[in-house]
Amino acid sequence: xxxxxxxxxxxxxxxxxxxxxxxxxxxxxxxxxxxxxxxxxxxxxxxxxxxxxxxxxxxxxxxxxxxxxxxxxxxxxxxxxxxxxxxxxxxxxxxxxxxxxxxxxxxxxxxxxxxxxxxxxxxxxxxxxxxxxxxxxxxxxxxxxxxxxxxxxxxxxxxxxxxxxxxxxxxxxxxxxxxxxxxxxxxxxxxxxxxxxxxxxxxxxxxxxxxxxxxxxxxxxxxxxxxxxxxxxxxxxxxxxxxxxxxxxxxxxxxxxxxxxxxxxxxxxxxxxxxxxxxxxxxxxxxxxxxxxxxxxxxxxxxxxxxxxxxxxxxxxxxxxxxxxxxxxxxxxxxxxxxxxxxxxxxxxxxxxxxxxxxxxxxxxxxxxxxxxxxxxxxxx
Amino acid sequence: xxxxxxxxxxxxxxxxxxxxxxxxxxxxxxxxxxxxxxxxxxxxxxxxxxxxxxxxxxxxxxxxxxxxxxxxxxxxxxxxxxxxxxxxxxxxxxxxxxxxxxxxxxxxxxxxxxxxxxxxxxxxxxxxxxxxxxxxxxxxxxxxxxxxxxxxxxxxxxxxxxxxxxxxxxxxxxxxxxxxxxxxxxxxxxxxxxxxxxxxxxxxxxxxxxxxxxxxxxxxxxxxxxxxxxxxxxxxxxxxxxxxxxxxxxxxxxxxxxxxxxxxxxxxxxxxxxxxxxxxxxxxxxxxxxxxxxxxxxxxxxxxxxxxxxxxxxxxxxxxxxxxxxxxxxxxxxxxxxxxxxxxxxxxxxxxxxxxxxxxxxxxxxxxxxxxxxxxxxxxxxxxxxxxxxxxxxxxxxxxxxxxxxxxxxxxxxxxxxxxxxxxxxxxxxxxxxxxxxxxxxxxxxxxxxxxxxxxxxxxxxxxxxxxxxxxxxxxxxxxxxxxxxxxxxxxxxxxxxxxxxxxxxxxxxxxxxxxxxxxxxxxxxxxxxxxxxxxxxxxxxxxxxxxxxxxxxxxxxxxxxxxxxxxxxxxxxxxxxx
Numbered sequence: 001x002x003x004x005x006x007x008x009x010x011x012x013x014x015x016x017x018x019x020x021x022x023x024x025x026x027x028x029x030x031x032x033x034x035x036x037x038x039x040x041x042x043x044x045x046x047x048x049x050x051x052x053x054x055x056x057x058x059x060x061x062x063x064x065x066x067x068x069x070x071x072x073x074x075x076x077x078x079x080x081x082x083x084x085x086x087x088x089x090x091x092x093x094x095x096x097x098x099x100x101x102x103x104x105x106x107x108x109x110x111x112x113x114x115x116x117x118x119x120x121x122x123x124x125x126x127x128x129x130x131x132x133x134x135x136x137x138x139x140x141x142x143x144x145x146x147x148x149x150x151x152x153x154x155x156x157x158x159x160x161x162x163x164x165x166x167x168x169x170x171x172x173x174x175x176x177x178x179x180x181x182x183x184x185x186x187x188x189x190x191x192x193x194x195x196x197x198x199x200x201x202x203x204x205x206x207x208x209x210x211x212x213x214x215x216x217x218x219x220x221x222x223x224x225x226x227x228x229x230x231x232x233x234x235x236x237x238x239x240x241x242x243x244x245x246x247x248x249x250x251x252x253x254x255x256x257x258x259x260x261x262x263x264x265x266x267x268x269x270x271x272x273x274x275x276x277x278x279x280x281x282x283x284x285x286x287x288x289x290x291x292x293x294x295x296x297x298x299x300x301x302x303x304x305x306x307x308x309x310x311x312x313x314x315x316x317x318x319x320x321x322x323x324x325x326x327x328x329x330x331x332x333x334x335x336x337x338x339x340x341x342x343x344x345x346x347x348x349x350x351x352x353x354x355x356x357x358x359x360x361x362x363x364x365x366x367x368x369x370x371x372x373x374x375x376x377x378x379x380x381x
Numbered sequence: 382x383x384x385x386x387x388x389x390x391x392x393x394x395x396x397x398x399x400x401x402x403x404x405x406x407x408x409x410x411x412x413x414x415x416x417x418x419x420x421x422x423x424x425x426x427x428x429x430x431x432x433x434x435x436x437x438x439x440x441x442x443x444x445x446x447x448x449x450x451x452x453x454x455x456x457x458x459x460x461x462x463x464x465x466x467x468x469x470x471x472x473x474x475x476x477x478x479x480x481x482x483x484x485x486x487x488x489x490x491x492x493x494x495x496x497x498x499x500x501x502x503x504x505x506x507x508x509x510x511x512x513x514x515x516x517x518x519x520x521x522x523x524x525x526x527x528x529x530x531x532x533x534x535x536x537x538x539x540x541x542x543x544x545x546x547x548x549x550x551x552x553x554x555x556x557x558x559x560x561x562x563x564x565x566x567x568x569x570x571x572x573x574x575x576x577x578x579x580x581x582x583x584x585x586x587x588x589x590x591x592x593x594x595x596x597x598x599x600x601x602x603x604x605x606x607x608x609x610x611x612x613x614x615x616x617x618x619x620x621x622x623x624x625x626x627x628x629x630x631x632x633x634x635x636x637x638x639x640x641x642x643x644x645x646x647x648x649x650x651x652x653x654x655x656x657x658x659x660x661x662x663x664x665x666x667x668x669x670x671x672x673x674x675x676x677x678x679x680x681x682x683x684x685x686x687x688x689x690x691x692x693x694x695x696x697x698x699x700x701x702x703x704x705x706x707x708x709x710x711x712x713x714x715x716x717x718x719x720x721x722x723x724x725x726x727x728x729x730x731x732x733x734x735x736x737x738x739x740x741x742x743x744x745x746x747x748x749x750x751x752x753x754x755x756x757x758x759x760x761x762x763x764x765x766x767x768x769x770x771x772x773x774x775x776x777x778x779x780x781x782x783x784x785x786x787x788x789x790x791x792x793x794x795x796x797x798x799x800x801x802x803x804x805x806x807x808x809x810x811x812x813x814x815x816x817x818x819x820x821x822x823x824x825x826x827x828x829x830x831x832x833x834x835x836x837x838x839x840x841x842x843x844x845x846x847x848x849x850x851x852x853x854x855x856x857x858x859x860x861x862x863x864x865x866x867x868x869x870x871x872x873x874x875x876x877x878x879x880x881x882x883x884x885x886x887x888x889x890x891x892x893x894x895x896x897x898x899x900x901x902x903x904x905x906x907x908x909x910x911x912x913x914x915x916x917x918x919x920x921x922x923x924x925x926x927x928x929x930x931x932x933x934x935x936x937x938x939x940x941x942x943x944x945x946x947x948x949x950x951x952x953x954x955x956x957x958x959x960x
Contacts (some may be wrong), residue, residue: 009396067388067392195428195432196428196431196432196435196436197432197435197436197439223431224427224428224431226423226424226427228424238424239428283424283425283428325421327413327414327417327421328385328389328410328413328414328417329385331385331388332384332385335388
């Protein structure tokens with residue numbers, strides 16, 4: 001497997017970032033909404049790799065190498081030696097359920113030899129939890145699912161996804177990888193610290209949260225945000241919500257906010273917030289977040305990548321919330337991942353509105369929020 | 382250099398066209414970092430503050446919830462619960478306690494627990510120290526409390542002490558037991574009343590027996606004398622009928638007294654050797670005539686292996702069998718009455734004998750079978766009119782057997798007949814029939830005396846006459862004292878070999894007279910035999926007789942043989958039969 005990395009930073013177009021020229025079959029690209037919305041970058045990439053499948057999305061920050069960029073596009077072209085892949089996508093129609101979208105897409109994939117599916121999805125309309133569950137219902141838990149929801153900076157207005165098409169809203173794309181050659185590692189960790197009292201979700205509907213302990217959830221967030229309340233919904237990322245079934249000791253899931261509705265005093269999250277679950281606010285400690293990223297990297301390397309230095313590609317999908325909290329220190333987490341990955345692993349990725357990966361404890365695939373989620377791939381030749 | 386600054390410089394250098402460091406831009410980035418840092422600090426401070434507030438509010442809520450929980454529980458119990466501190470100041474008081482102590486004011490907290498007890502009585506705190514402190518499992522104590530209206534009432538009280546946050550808290554649990562106490566008092570009163578009634582009954586019976594026996598004594602005694610004094614031929618039948626009726630009346634009275642004795646638990650059983658045949662003979666002697674008159678066959682069966690001599694209480698056994706056979710004859714118009722005695726079992730020195738009294742009489746209706754052993758019950762009132770009797774016979778029989786560990790049973794069919802049966806445990810005797818008969822013969826002999834002088838103390842003129850006739854006949858000389866007082870004077874003036882002392886007399890009764898005599902100077906007064914003549918058959922009387930210092934007793938109306946032997950015991954008279 002060979003990779004070449006490019007960056008679009010100025011109106012000048014695509015610049016070389018790292019790697020030799022290759023005959024790529026697949027190109028992954030991630031960029032800020034403003035730049036990707038223009039037709040130029042996509043067309044120019046298509047010109048560079050006319051025979052390749054192009055899959056990409058908008059972000060809340062781009063990752064390449066050990067650095068984080070804003071207002072750029074990063075791309076990695078991949079040339080496989082043995083591995084086959086199949087990319088399919090669909091546009092979310094009006095009133096389409098995320099669960100059935102996941103099912104529909106998965107059904108289009110050839111099942112024979114399917115080992116791993118990478119997901120790049122719209123980040124505004126899609127309920128990530130439902131999408132993943134729909135896919136699992138078709139693919140089962142043997143196939144590894146990873147990926148993320150597209151981002152839109154801190155704006156939460158529109159996200160674009162491309163799959164051999166110009167980037168557009170409402171698109172969901174998945175790529176299935178086949179054969180024994182491809183090796184996949186994955187890790188997903190948060191590093192957030194729960195704080196304050198444990199609350200009960202007393203009113204919710206799928207991914208919309210109305211009340212905690214019988215009081216409007218939005219009011220609680222506003223109190224904690226103080227002056228930052230004006231920057232809602234983005235600023236709510238400072239306080240992700242940890243949820244878990246009542247009286248269970250497992251670490252629980254972290255949910256990040258997508259939008260707020262003043263009228264109903266509700267908040268929409270990137271995943272389900274079931275009633276009767278316990279919920280607890282979380283806050284960031286810089287060191288703990290960076291440690292979380294390191295741990296995700298350790299997990300990703302854990303089996304197939306232990307003690308090898310084969311050329312690999314690490315796809316880092318980290319949460320927009322982490323970027324907002326870490327601010328200028330965001331580079332620390334990418335660097336800490338790079339330190340663990342080593343010289344021969346190239347890194348690409350983006351800050352997203354939701355990460356998809358098997359849960360490190362539960363095992364099956366879930367939507368995560370506020371995590372650093374790493375997908376590590378290489379080919380055994 | 383700080384890692385972040387290092388990265389910031391590297392990034393800026395990368396972006397600049399010539400690779401130099403744009404200072405303006407660097408400062409801008411650094412300033413932004415400071416701002417982010419400030420913002421972060423403010424966010425953390427705010428979160429800390431809000432979180433503390435929330436935790437405090439939660440704390441308060443939990444505390445309130447637990448207080449509500451506790452007060453809901455204490456509010457719903459019947460017992461009054463009062464908590465107070467080591468100074469005796471009330472901390473809390475539940476609804477029941479408010480009700481018990483009639484507390485109406487809202488100022489419950491801080492009032493003194495002394496208000497719950499009467500002045501001068503120990504307070505709850507003192508009661509705890511003296512009664513409950515250190516007890517691992519103390520039971521509630523009964524004491525008195527006082528309510529706000531001044532009413533003093535009985536309570537069950539238990540007090541425990543707990544430590545909360547290093548402070549001692551006392552918990553008093555109070556239950557108003559006024560109602561329970563009232564019930565107890567009513568019960569005690571009822572019991573005392575019942576006991577008083579029972580004593581009155583005993584005394585009444587004792588008095589009645591005296592009152593009845595005294596004239597009976599005269600009637601039977603004089604009849605006996607008349608019969609002995611060669612009456613005219615035309616008078617003999619009347620005298621015999623008079624004697625029969627008198628004796629019959631005495632049996633009835635004895636029944637009543639026996640029953641009283643049994644009911645008051647004052648009955649003891651003898652264990653002496655006796656011949657079964659003698660019992661049978663005595664029953665035959667007593668009831669044979671009756672059977673003969675009704676033309677009923679009276680049969681006695683002594684089964685194989687039944688010992689001739691056994692150990693037990695012959696008097697009571699005779700009484701039981703007499704009663705059953707007598708009843709059988711009474712209720713049988715034709716056919717037979719059979720007393721059947723069989724050996725059931727013999728283990729070492731114990732014998733189990735089965736007694737059956739079988740008749741061909743009127744029988745007992747099935748629905749009455751269960752009731753015939755109850756006191757004062759006959760199957761119906763017409764029976765009483767037709768057959769007479771007290772209705773106590775079977776009840777006495779039943780109780781007499783029960784007291785000997787046996788049970789009477791009956792099987793009966795109307796117009797066919799009845800069988801009464803029981804199994805009695807008796808002892809094996811080592812004596813032979815011959816030994817018994819010598820004894821019996823000897824006992825039947827009357828002794829004569831040689832003019833020894835005795836004192837008869839008796840207030841009843843008729844009794845005086847009856848007794849003196851017999852005594853003179855046996856060769857005794859006597860003085861008569863009309864009451865105890867005269868007796869005490871006479872014993873000092875004369876030398877008597879023996880005193881027959883009636884008990885109930887005017888002026889001075891027999892007990893007092895005996896005490897006075899025993900206290901007189903001289904050994905002779907101490908040793909002078911005094912025999913009580915008692916109309917009362919009650920055991921209590923016998924005990925009292927013994928306690929007073931009398932040497933024996935003879936019940937009135939006396940059987941001549943018994944009186945003769947008692948006197949002989951002290952005077953050693955000659956052995957001779959007197960007709």
